[in-house]
Amino acid sequence: xxxxxxxxxxxxxxxxxxxxxxxxxxxxxxxxxxxxxxxxxxxxxxxxxxxxxxxxxxxxxxxxxxxxxxxxxxxxxxxxxxxxxxxxxxxxxxxxxxxxxxxxxxxxxxxxxxxxxxxxxxxxxxxxxxxxxxxxxxxxxxxxxxxxxxxxxxxxxxxxxxxxxxxxxxxxxxxxxxxxxxxxxxxxxxxxxxxxxxxxxxxxxxxxxxxxxxxxxxxxxxxxxxxxxxxxxxxxxxxxxxxxxxxxxxxxxxxxxxxxxxxxxxxxxxxxxxxxxxxxxxxxxxxxxxxxxxxxxxxxxxxxxxxxxxxxxxxxxxxxxxxxxxxxxxxxxxxxxxxxxxxxxxxxxxxxxxxxxxxxxxxxxxxxxxxxxxxxxxxxxxxxxxxxxxxxxxxxxxxxx
RNA sequence: GGAGGAAUGGUCGAGUGGUUAAAGGCAGCAGGCUGUAAACCUGCCGACGGUGUCGUCUACGUAGGUUCGAAUCCUACUUCCUCCA
Numbered sequence: 001x002x003x004x005x006x007x008x009x010x011x012x013x014x015x016x017x018x019x020x021x022x023x024x025x026x027x028x029x030x031x032x033x034x035x036x037x038x039x040x041x042x043x044x045x046x047x048x049x050x051x052x053x054x055x056x057x058x059x060x061x062x063x064x065x066x067x068x069x070x071x072x073x074x075x076x077x078x079x080x081x082x083x084x085x086x087x088x089x090x091x092x093x094x095x096x097x098x099x100x101x102x103x104x105x106x107x108x109x110x111x112x113x114x115x116x117x118x119x120x121x122x123x124x125x126x127x128x129x130x131x132x133x134x135x136x137x138x139x140x141x142x143x144x145x146x147x148x149x150x151x152x153x154x155x156x157x158x159x160x161x162x163x164x165x166x167x168x169x170x171x172x173x174x175x176x177x178x179x180x181x182x183x184x185x186x187x188x189x190x191x192x193x194x195x196x197x198x199x200x201x202x203x204x205x206x207x208x209x210x211x212x213x214x215x216x217x218x219x220x221x222x223x224x225x226x227x228x229x230x231x232x233x234x235x236x237x238x239x240x241x242x243x244x245x246x247x248x249x250x251x252x253x254x255x256x257x258x259x260x261x262x263x264x265x266x267x268x269x270x271x272x273x274x275x276x277x278x279x280x281x282x283x284x285x286x287x288x289x290x291x292x293x294x295x296x297x298x299x300x301x302x303x304x305x306x307x308x309x310x311x312x313x314x315x316x317x318x319x320x321x322x323x324x325x326x327x328x329x330x331x332x333x334x335x336x337x338x339x340x341x342x343x344x345x346x347x348x349x350x351x352x353x354x355x356x357x358x359x360x361x362x363x364x365x366x367x368x369x370x371x372x373x374x375x376x377x378x379x380x381x382x383x384x385x386x387x388x389x390x391x392x393x394x395x396x397x398x399x400x401x
Numbered sequence: 402g403g404a405g406g407a408a409u410g411g412u413c414g415a416g417u418g419g420u421u422a423a424a425g426g427c428a429g430c431a432g433g434c435u436g437u438a439a440a441c442c443u444g445c446c447g448a449c450g451g452u453g454u455c456g457u458c459u460a461c462g463u464a465g466g467u468u469c470g471a472a473u474c475c476u477a478c479u480u481c482c483u484c485c486a
Contacts, residue, residue, distance in 0.1 A: 247437075254438045281436060312437050336451060351449055359431045359445055373452050390431060 002027055003061055009269070010262050012054060014189045014216040017199055022211040025183070031211075032064035033184040034176050036117075036169070039074045039097040043236035044104050046248075047188070049291065050215050053264060054186050056109045066113045066182055067105050069098045072121030073168050104235050108294065113180065117172050133171055136204045137197070142166065145193040166197045173198030174205055183210040189217055218260075235295050242296045243321075246304040247392070249288035257283050265290050317386055317396065324400035325381075333378040337362070337369060340376060344397060346389045356389060363388040 004023040007013050016022060025031050035055045037048065044052075059065040074094050098116070105112065142148070145166065148158060173195075176182035185195045195212035202210045233248050234240040240248075252260060254276075261272045261283060275283040285305070292301040310319035323344045329335050338353040341362065347353035354372045356362050362369045364376065365386055376385065381399045388394040 251437060254436090257438090280438075284438080308437080331451095338451080349449065350451080354450095354452075355445065356431075361431045361445095371452095375451095392437065 003057075007054070007057070011259065012050070012215060012263055013213055015192050015212075015214045017196070017212045018209065021209060022184070022213075025211070026058075026061070026063070029062040031058065031184050032066065032176075032180055032182040033058045033186055034066040034068055034115075034173070034180075034182045035186050036068040036070050036073075036172065037101070038070045039094045039101065041234075042097050042100045043234040043239055044101055045235060046233045046291075047218065048235070049295075050218060050263060051186055051188060052105070052108050054213070054215060055112070058184075058186075059109060059111055063184075064113065064180065064182075065109065065111065066115055066176060066180060067109070068172060068176070069101070069114065069116045069118075070172075071095065071098055071116050071118035073117055073165065073172070100236070107297075115176065115180075117168075117175075120175050121168060121171070133167060133201075136201055137167055137170075142197075145197075166194045169194040170198035170201040173210070174202050177202050177206070177208065177210060183208070184213065185210070186213045186215070189214045218263075237296060237300075242292065242300045243304045243307055245296065246288045246292045246301065246308060249291055250284050250308060252284055252287065254280055257287060260287050261290075311394070317394070320386065320394050320396040322384075322396045322398060325397050326400050330378055334375045337364070337374040337376055338372065340387065340397070341389075344387060344395050346387065346393060346395065361390050 001009070002023055003026045004013075004016075004019070022031075033055060035051050037044070055065050055067070071094055074097075075091070102114065105114075142163070148163070173182070173185050185191075185198060187195055192212070192214045195214065199210050199212055202208055232240075233245060235245075237245070249260075257280060258272055258276045261267055261275070262269060264287065265272075267275075267286075272283070275286065289301055289305060292304060296304075307319045310316040325335075325340075325343065329339070329343060337357070338347070338350040341347040341353040341356070342350060346362075347356060353362075357369055357372045357374070360368060360370070363386075364374075366388070378399075381397075384396050384398045386394055386396050
């Protein structure tokens with residue numbers, strides 16, 4: 001089976017350009033692929049994993065791979081499929097984000113070339129750019145792009161700043177093509193319009209053929225996996241602990257497990273089907289192991305897994321994270337539970353803690369707390385106490401010496 | 402250039418002077434049942450607060466104004482839509 005067919009069989013391809021030529025080039029290893037990332041946050045999140053996996057597969061297949069930091073384009077903000085303008089980030093923030101993200105990519109893929117589109121976008125001369133590049137784009141076609149459809153149909157404002165985004169991304173592709181011979185761009189399914197524009201642009205500029213692939217959206221329970229609000233799972237372990245990262249995959253809905261194993265592992269399909277059918281929980285551990293190892297390494301994965309098994313399967317509270325509570329937090333040898341919850345990180349604020357207590361989700365030493373003004377006295381710490389939120393989050397609290 | 406309409410919380414969408422922190426849906430969080438799953442049932446869901454069914458603050462495009470009181474009325478501005486030129 002050739003590479004493209006294999007990718008298809010793994011459901012890793014959503015859309016692609018010129019299939020037969022692309023496949024040929026892949027087999028001849030004459031592909032140089034690039035993946036771009038916006039720098040809107042200080043860490044990558046799980047939504048980036050699938051495109052990175054493709055880049056990694058291509059790289060291991062012998063194709064040159066480029067990871068492009070969108071330091072220039074992030075200053076514009078990709079409007080693709082969005083309903084509102086993004087907030088603008090300062091140059092310093094964007095730069096800082098790049099510095100945080102680079103080590104993450106380093107860990108995920110070897111032999112990748114880094115580029116930063118600020119290097120060529122920030123110093124362009126406007127008139128030259130419009131004459132050279134802008135003249136090649138048809139507004140008539142651009143307004144019909146899926147990318148802008150949402151905005152235009154719903155009458156949401158779309159500024160020229162954002163409208164120019166596909167042009168800049170196309171220019172990136174052209175630039176990489178010129179300097180690295182890059183001829184394949186990969187991206188999420190929302191990138192199709194941007195990618196296809198780049199392919200057309202390069203064709204116009206150089207008559208050369210280039211290719212594009214988009215990936216399917218990751219689903220959660222049949223719905224789009226939201227990376228918004230409470231749901232973001234970050235690759236940075238300071239933002240999402242390794243344990244929580246492992247737990248996230250361990251808790252996937254049954255209906256998604258086959259798809260995730262197919263996309264993220266090399267396990268033969270038959271074997272996956274078998275696992276899902278006969279031991280769904282082992283299958284979930286498999287996917288958790290696989291992805292956590294990739295992102296955080298074997299060692300940390302092993303620890304997270306052991307901890308999970310110890311806590312959830314063996315009910316062994318000794319494995320819990322320990323929080324050392326400072327003496328100063330007590331007044332009259334007592335501490336309010338709401339304050340304690342905030343201290344140990346189970347709540348964002350006293351109000352939040354109260355809400356949680358009201359929801360019957362807070363336990364102390366496995367006893368449900370019903371009173372919002374509950375107080376823990378110092379004597380209770382003769383031994384450790386275990387504070388729980390829901391049935392999945394528990395923290396062991398001891399007095400600091 | 403002219404006439405009219407619209408802008409509501411993460412999102413969609415009610416609400417046209419006061420019991421409105423603002424109906425309802427979706428998303429999210431939590432509890433029950435389970436398998437650390439789904440479905441289903443229930444609760445929470447602007448923020449903060451030493452803890453009351455109470456207080457403070459913030460919020461209905463932006464900035465002012467009228468009023469004891471405004472998401473609701475007035476003025477200006479911004480953006481979008483429709484029609485006329």
